[in-house]
Amino acid sequence: MDVDLEKQLREEETLMEKNVVLTTIDKVLNWGRGYSFWPATFGLACCAIEMMATSAGRYDISRFGWEAFRASPRQADVMIVAGTCTRKMAPLLRRIYDQMPEPKWVVAMGSCASAGGPFVDSYSMMAGVDKIVPVDVYVPGCPPRPESLIFAMLRLQYKVSHPAKVRLMRHGK
Amino acid sequence: MENKELLKQRVEELAARVSGEVKESFGVFILKVKAPYIIETLTAAKSFTDVPCDFLHDLGGLDLGDHFEVVYQLSSLRGPQLLRVKAIVDRENPVIDSVTRIWQGANFLEREAYDMFGIIFKGHPNLKRIYLWDDFEGYPLRKDYVTEPIEVRNIVRTRIEGE
Amino acid sequence: MAIENTQELILNMGPQHPSTHGLFRMIVHLEGETVTKIIPKIGYLHRGMEKLAESRTYSQFIPYTDRLDYLASPHNNWAYVQTVEKLMGVEVPERAEYLRVIFGELARIASHHIMIASTALDFGGSTPWFYLFRDRERILDMFEMTSGSRLTVNIMRIGGMCAEPPAEFWPALQSFLDDSPEMLEEYYGIFFGNEIAQARLKNIGILPKELAENLSITGPILRASGVNYDVRKAEPYSIYNRFDFKVPVRTGCDSFDRTMIRMDEIMESLKIIRQAVRDIPEGPIMAKIPKVIKPPVGEVYHRVENPKGELGFYIVSDGTTKPSRVRIRSGSFINLQMLPIVAVGWKIQDLIAIFATMDAVLGEVDK
Numbered sequence: 001m002d003v004d005l006e007k008q009l010r011e012e013e014t015l016m017e018k019n020v021v022l023t024t025i026d027k028v029l030n031w032g033r034g035y036s037f038w039p040a041t042f043g044l045a046c047c048a049i050e051m052m053a054t055s056a057g058r059y060d061i062s063r064f065g066w067e068a069f070r071a072s073p074r075q076a077d078v079m080i081v082a083g084t085c086t087r088k089m090a091p092l093l094r095r096i097y098d099q100m101p102e103p104k105w106v107v108a109m110g111s112c113a114s115a116g117g118p119f120v121d122s123y124s125m126m127a128g129v130d131k132i133v134p135v136d137v138y139v140p141g142c143p144p145r146p147e148s149l150i151f152a153m154l155r156l157q158y159k160v161s162h163p164a165k166v167r168l169m170r171h172g173k
Numbered sequence: 174m175e176n177k178e179l180l181k182q183r184v185e186e187l188a189a190r191v192s193g194e195v196k197e198s199f200g201v202f203i204l205k206v207k208a209p210y211i212i213e214t215l216t217a218a219k220s221f222t223d224v225p226c227d228f229l230h231d232l233g234g235l236d237l238g239d240h241f242e243v244v245y246q247l248s249s250l251r252g253p254q255l256l257r258v259k260a261i262v263d264r265e266n267p268v269i270d271s272v273t274r275i276w277q278g279a280n281f282l283e284r285e286a287y288d289m290f291g292i293i294f295k296g297h298p299n300l301k302r303i304y305l306w307d308d309f310e311g312y313p314l315r316k317d318y319v320t321e322p323i324e325v326r327n328i329v330r331t332r333i334e335g336e
Numbered sequence: 337m338a339i340e341n342t343q344e345l346i347l348n349m350g351p352q353h354p355s356t357h358g359l360f361r362m363i364v365h366l367e368g369e370t371v372t373k374i375i376p377k378i379g380y381l382h383r384g385m386e387k388l389a390e391s392r393t394y395s396q397f398i399p400y401t402d403r404l405d406y407l408a409s410p411h412n413n414w415a416y417v418q419t420v421e422k423l424m425g426v427e428v429p430e431r432a433e434y435l436r437v438i439f440g441e442l443a444r445i446a447s448h449h450i451m452i453a454s455t456a457l458d459f460g461g462s463t464p465w466f467y468l469f470r471d472r473e474r475i476l477d478m479f480e481m482t483s484g485s486r487l488t489v490n491i492m493r494i495g496g497m498c499a500e501p502p503a504e505f506w507p508a509l510q511s512f513l514d515d516s517p518e519m520l521e522e523y524y525g526i527f528f529g530n531e532i533a534q535a536r537l538k539n540i541g542i543l544p545k546e547l548a549e550n551l552s553i554t555g556p557i558l559r560a561s562g563v564n565y566d567v568r569k570a571e572p573y574s575i576y577n578r579f580d581f582k583v584p585v586r587t588g589c590d591s592f593d594r595t596m597i598r599m600d601e602i603m604e605s606l607k608i609i610r611q612a613v614r615d616i617p618e619g620p621i622m623a624k625i626p627k628v629i630k631p632p633v634g635e636v637y638h639r640v641e642n643p644k645g646e647l648g649f650y651i652v653s654d655g656t657t658k659p660s661r662v663r664i665r666s667g668s669f670i671n672l673q674m675l676p677i678v679a680v681g682w683k684i685q686d687l688i689a690i691f692a693t694m695d696a697v698l699g700e701v702d703k
């Protein structure tokens with residue numbers, strides 16, 4: 001083996017014994033963000049009840065470290081849009097999104113928030129919240145099961161901790 | 174059965190007085206009157222002797238093409254009597270007296286009928302749109318209302334300050 | 337001495353606020369901490385159900401009714417399909433009627449669970465929340481076994497039920513019934529016996545009997561004001577005249593009685609379910625109905641006792657496959673009218689108690 005490489009490996013080993021891990025600051029920050037989302041409770045309709053069930057005993061979202069549901073958008077970093085967004089509500093939804101501090105993500109929970117759902121041809125409906133806010137993860141279902149929401153949040157966690165990989169995935173690689 | 178017979182008698186007496194017509198459908202008497210008589214009809218129905226119809230269940234509009242109807246579902250908390258009163262409202266000039274003085278509970282219901290059909294309730298304390306925003310055009314539950322295409326609906330409305 | 341020249345404070349609550357149970361907005365005028373005026377604003381969830389009904393066939397509209405009062409969706413199905421059945425003159429098989437009663441009463445229990453849990457949460461007590469959701473999950477499991485969905489179950493069809501409950505449904509129901517007295521005991525211990533909860537609820541938000549009748553209030557709120565009126569007794573629909581149950585009535589007219597009456601109703605519902613499980617006959621669960629549902633020309637108004645109040649459907653048929661008009665009389669919408677009248681004069685924290693005990697579901701309010 002190359003002498004230089006062996007020397008480097010040995011140095012790393014001694015560092016490991018001192019519990020030192022070398023990484024980039026970005027990676028650490030993303031790791032922290034992914035494991036401690038503070039979701040804003042944006043319960044609009046039926047899906048909000050399933051969101052509550054996710055936070056309650058059986059499904060227990062705190063196993064993943066996301067149980068700090070915040071009512072104030074200023075303390076939150078993930079907006080879970082759970083339910084039907086009407087045209088009357090749309091400007092307010094955008095306003096709440098604007099009030100959230102960066103970095104922030106949006107999960108569109110349920111068919112209504114994703115694309116209008118069963119009410120898409122109604123006169124008062126906004127067909128999908130992606131017309132007003134950038135959505136990261138769409139959750140299908142009417143309403144989605146708590147497991148679906150947890151899976152969606154895990155995908156969001158993956159996206160947050162591996163931004164480069166997800167960017168490549170978006171271009172089909 | 175006795176109750177029903179009594180109610181039928183009372184409704185027919187009332188119909189003669191307000192020049193309305195009585196029908197029966199699924200065991201419920203339907204009294205159809207012209208809009209100007211509505212206050213008189215409902216006040217009388219509320220104080221029918223022995224069979225008072227003093228509880229307002231529902232109030233809603235109905236579009237029948239050439240005219241509107243306002244449908245009142247009445248009953249009582251103390252008896253099995255049921256009565257449906259329909260008021261015929263002109264389509265060109267949809268005005269009817271408000272019944273909020275008889276039942277306070279008609280407040281939201283009349284606002285809803287105004288929102289959906291554009292029926293104007295005279296004497297209502299706060300006749301504004303209840304579900305839709307103030308600058309919404311048209312009355313959606315009228316049969317001639319055409320829903321806007323999805324491209325138009327997806328444009329975010331600017332919120333009027335103070336609404 | 338009263339402080340003179342105080343300034344009126346206008347506080348906006350909602351539409352996105354944790355204690356408004358959805359998208360309800362109220363503009364509260366305050367004098368110090370005392371509420372002087374409330375302007376309620378609704379419509380943030382208005383989806384235009386009544387208009388959508390006119391472009392759907394009769395069977396296609398059943399899933400939409402689930403989304404009205406999403407905490408007790410079998411009741412909404414029930415009200416709608418019974419109205420259409422009444423219009424068509426369909427006779428529903430015995431077994432289907434019993435199954436409807438079982439699912440309806442289970443949904444009533446689940447809905448009252450959420451009401452008690454969210455009332456406790458509004459006062460900052462998060463323990464009842466977890467306990468009541470634990471028990472509610474068991475009911476949702478039973479829904480899921482039968483219909484495949486947890487919340488918006490779409491469990492009824494015009495003429496019967498969507499499916500026969502599977503074999504594991506009956507043991508699950510039995511164990512739920514067996515455990516229920518213990519559960520109720522626990523709720524008394526963790527919430528109603530709590531001194532803080534009692535202090536925040538007792539003698540708060542008095543709704544007198546006369547006012548309640550004049551405001552067309554229905555459901556548990558009316559019964560908590562001392563009026564003995566329940567559609568299940570007054571105008572027995574389905575097979576409710578066969579069961580032996582009481583209509584719980586309380587005369588306190590305050591927030592505490594409005595909460596406690598839900599506990600009484602859970603007990604009565606359990607009683608009804610026990611009787612239904614005992615008496616349920618074998619047989620088909622679907623009546624013979626035509627493939628294309630075309631009710632005759634006519635109009636019908638039918639109401640059922642929803643956990644929130646009376647739910648009525650007024651359907652006008654013009655003889656085609658689509659209804660000409662579907663009017664939904666939702667209990668929460670009309671019960672909401674009491675808030676601006678009753679809450680005036682109370683402190684702002686009592687306003688939260690009054691709104692929580694009204695148990696308004698905004699899906700039903702906004703339609």
